[in-house]
Amino acid sequence: MKRIYLILAISFMTLLLCTPVTLAREVTVQGYGTTRDEAINDALRNAVEQAVGTLVDSQTLVQNAEVVKDEIYTKSRGFVQDWTIVSEQRSAGQTVITARVQVDTNPNSRLMGQLQRLKLIEQGLRDPRIGVIIPEYHISAPIPDPAGETAVIKKLIEAGFSRMVDARQIQNIRYTNTVKSIMQGNRDDAISFASSQGLDYIIIGEAFSTRNSYLYGLVSCGARLEAKIIKADTGEVIATNGLYGTGVHSSEFIAAKMALNEAGEKMGDYMVQQLMAFASNPEKGVQLIVKGITSYNKISILESELKQLRGVKNVYVRGYNGGIVTIDINYTYAPKTLASELEKLSGINLSITDISNSGIQAMMKY
Incomplete structure (x- = not known):
């Protein structure tokens, strides 16, 4: 009997050691704002500051010649995992929210489920309209129906971004000088194009694939996809990256598509992470x-x-x-x-x- 208890104890301890630990902390905070959304944003910011405790900047706000309070703000990229509103009050034109907030204190964590992502998309990014434009070339020849662009769009939709612009709406501009100009950093062209399409963010880039080798009837192709996220109204670049993919097939064209798709999937994951990080910072x-x-x-x-x-x-x-x-x-x-x-x-x-x-x-x- 003692041996059975010992085995059970060892098994239990092993299970505990093998179970991943989520570095999350739950805090109860209040948020203030003239609207409900602003009060929630204020509460989330307060929760991140309280849980993460990374004091980066201290600023004294002065109003009506009186010191209102000394605010501590953080630049930490800690993620809000989830929140529950405990109470909500409105008085004298101000909304006060009391909320229990779970904050992930590991800044490199990607432990956000679909519900958390949807909340951040709605709250932090205001349910944005996003356009993705990534022209593709295989050995300098344009490729119709770009695989990398499609893969990026697919990843964004899977993450919960619902207002994606139909690729057919912007296909006529994909291989124009306007896209090249925006890629080269022309802010005015980026703002003008975004305004014409009613976009909040643009994911724009270029992708190239080449033939690497031919062996035993199979063609190997490699691809590189470069892209960046641009805030449509200001031209600010939020994130940029270049990623690679490979593909093998008896058809060179299909192998190229496979390589571009793999690079596109990697880029889609990266763009989702960057948008979530941007959304999680309430400032x-x-x-x-x-x-x-x-x-x-x-x-x-x-x-x-x-x-x-x-x-x-x-x-x-x-x-x-x-x-x-x-x-x-x-x-x-x-x-x-x-x-x-x-x-x-x-x-x-x-x-x-x-x-x-x-x-x-x-x-x-x-």
């Missing part, structure tokens, strides 16, 4: 473009007032030319909320002319 960048500026003093006043707004973490003046100023803002809430606050500024009179997923355009009024 997003908003680009503000203001026209009609008559002096640099106005920019200084605008910069100072922006820093006092709730949710604004950092403000960077990127350029000023011809009466137009471009400002990058690290902001935790939705652009539409920031736009509403901009029209209430006391020292500057702005009229909002355009709002996108991560950009605002305004005109100075006098």
Whole structure:
């Protein structure tokens, strides 16, 4: 009998040692915002900060000449695994959310299931419309119905991205100079094309396949696929990579397709990971473009007032030319909320002319 208990004990300990440990921590936090979505975003950010505890930047927010509170913000890429809303209250135009949040404290973890990904797609990326354009060439000849592009789209759909642009909608542009220009970093072409197609993000690239060898009636082909994710409204590059694939078949054309498909699947996985990492960081960048500026003093006043707004973490003046100023803002809430606050500024009179997923355009009024 003792021997049986000993065997059972050893088996149990072995099972414990072999079971993978998920570095996750559950915390209960509150989030505040003018809308429910903003309150959830605030709660998720607070949970990541509390659980991960990576103190990168400390900033004191000042409002109405009083110190509101000292906020600790984190740049950690820890993932929110799941959350449950415990209570929800709305009072005086503000929503308060209390939530139990499970945060994965391993920054390299990919332990996010379909439900968590769907939540991040909806909450962190605002259910984006994505276009994928990856022209393919086999020994310098264009390939119809690109396999790598199809594989990337398939991976994104499997991850939960539902608003993918039909490849047939943009097939006429696939092998044009516009795609080459965007790949070479032409920001204006990227923004113009995205606007014409109603896109929030563009995944754009190129793929090449070549014949490697021929042996025993089989052709071996290799492929390389390069691609990057671009925020459509600002032209910002979120991620970029180049990956390889191989294929073997009696037909050289099919072997090339197999190699391109393998490279495309790898790229699709990579793009999903990068979009999820981007979504899991609740502090997003908003680009503000203001026209009609008559002096640099106005920019200084605008910069100072922006820093006092709730949710604004950092403000960077990127350029000023011809009466137009471009400002990058690290902001935790939705652009539409920031736009509403901009029209209430006391020292500057702005009229909002355009709002996108991560950009605002305004005109100075006098």
